Amino acid sequence: MKITVIGTGYVGLVSGVCFSELGNEVICVDHIEAKIEMLNRGEVPIYEPGLQTLIANNRERGRLRFSTDLGASVKHAEVIIIAVGTPSLPNGQANLSFIEQAASEIGQAMNGYKIIVTKSTVPVGTNERIRDIIAQHSKEPFDIASVPEFLREGTAVSDTMNPDRIIIGTDSEVVRERLTELHRSLTSNIIVTDIRSAEMIKYASNAFLATKISFINEIANICEKVGADVTKVAYGMGFDQRIGASFLKAGIGYGGSCFPKDTQALIQIAGQMDYDFKLLKSVVEVNREQRFNVIRKLESLMGHLAGKTIGIWGLAFKPETDDVRDSPAFEIIAALTEMGAKVKAYDPIAAENFRRNCDVDSLIYCDTAREAAWQADALCVLTEWKEFQHIPLSEIESWLKSPYLIDGRNIYKEEQLANTQLVYYSVGRPGMNRGVKEPAPYILL
Incomplete structure (x- = not known):
């Protein structure tokens, strides 16, 4: 599949790299130019055992790219994964500003049917908010899904490639089939929920x-x-x-x-x-x-x-x-x-x-x-x-x-x-x- 991952923190970078290792064509996007420049030089902005080798191998095979151009990357993709940060606000609530910004930019770049997947940890109801924001900017058809991550820093690559389970939250049969296909080689323990x-x-x-x-x-x-x-x-x-x-x-x-x-x-x-x-x-x-x-x-x-x-x-x-x-x-x-x-x-x-x-x-x-x-x-x-x-x-x-x-x-x-x-x-x-x-x-x- 053609996949774009928005966000190159622990979740986004590891997920994108591992999806490319599975044979998918992946673009990892981040608005921080220095981070993308570092990745394009073959350097890794986070310490995670095994990650640098996977990046080098999949860049060499042409299956992994890094970009600051979110619009072009969205247009290229069938599946768009949102993996931006949701840091705590002073009152303890999750800060959804990065999520909302990503949804807005996705909507503005839509050029056909897309599956929008949220990997960021977000409060209940956030994916409905993402749906609304994208719909405000685009008349193109799309579906949304929640696929939370359960990786642990320090073993993130192993956890991604050998998960205990995959959770797919969706109300679309098409999305269920496509995302099950995407994750099938990782585990047979795929749980589909609302x-x-x-x-x-x-x-x-x-x-x-x-x-x-x-x-x-x-x-x-x-x-x-x-x-x-x-x-x-x-x-x-x-x-x-x-x-x-x-x-x-x-x-x-x-x-x-x-x-x-x-x-x-x-x-x-x-x-x-x-x-x-x-x-x-x-x-x-x-x-x-x-x-x-x-x-x-x-x-x-x-x-x-x-x-x-x-x-x-x-x-x-x-x-x-x-x-x-x-x-x-x-x-x-x-x-x-x-x-x-x-x-x-x-x-x-x-x-x-x-x-x-x-x-x-x-x-x-x-x-x-x-x-x-x-x-x-x-x-x-x-x-x-x-x-x-x-x-x-x-x-x-x-x-x-x-x-x-x-x-x-x-x-x-x-x-x-x-x-x-x-x-x-x-x-x-x-x-x-x-x-x-x-x-x-x-x-x-």
Whole structure:
């Protein structure tokens, strides 16, 4: 098929490249000229394993192009995929201005029947708004569909090529057949719904996963008080098919471009319908509070943090990505500097993105993990990069001025602590903690 993808962020770029890998003729469009110039030079504006190779291969085969000319790209296409950003407004609602702009420009460029597919995460009813905007600008026939994405940054290519399921929301039999054909080689698990249900599936899925993360973090906090190990608790829970093992990893909470934005947007959607989504509000509150456990533990170990040097390992919200959107590192570093601490930070990929978005002028960016830890009064692991897991703890101990290690992602195992004098704190694993005073477990009689 001839496909045009509007937007070259994580969703648009990965989706477009993967569709070209399947043999389709794809044009990826973006209004940011510098980004398109970069892609045409063979450079990739985002860090995503495997993506650059796919881009090079499919450009060489003539199946993938990049352009700033939305009008010409729309005219060329049979299927037009909208994959622009829907960032949060200050009140938590999704900002649909980019969606509306794309719909307007599509309508002005229509030259025959098109299938308009929305991959952006949008509130329920948005596709009807897209239909209205296009119809205001064009008398040409078209159909709309909602095909939400479920890719994860860091594994986006694999997730796109090997999806759990494909959701197609449409009221057209023609669209159902064409989009089923487009996705058939990816999976046989293709679910066709009405458009509004497809829009809701995306929000409901992300909200539920965010709920699992906040739930296991609350369990971790209880484990610390009663002497249980959250990793063993999660392992045992995960074998229950009604629960599943995914997203039961305790830590310092979720971040990124999806969970924070989508949970807030769903709360707003519910509020507009006069429904108070109390559970999801608590999920958001728990997640934000979880980040500050790192600060509280540092204070319990060291007292006042003013004048202390704190090393930070990890600035991306998760490993294998350079995305720092809503990373817990922002609030943790801001709190540390406000308390008078000197902060040195290192991330193998995301440091430049963090620097562009961080307003803490005093933050020191380091080129290596060793530099960030060197002569620090404490070291905090905020992102579970494999690089950090492979550094011997005895070596980390030799770098530190004081032997305090806060493992916010539970990346180290008990045997790694052997033969060190590190004062170690993890999340929800009191039996692993070394040199940390914990309350005595409850004894139920």
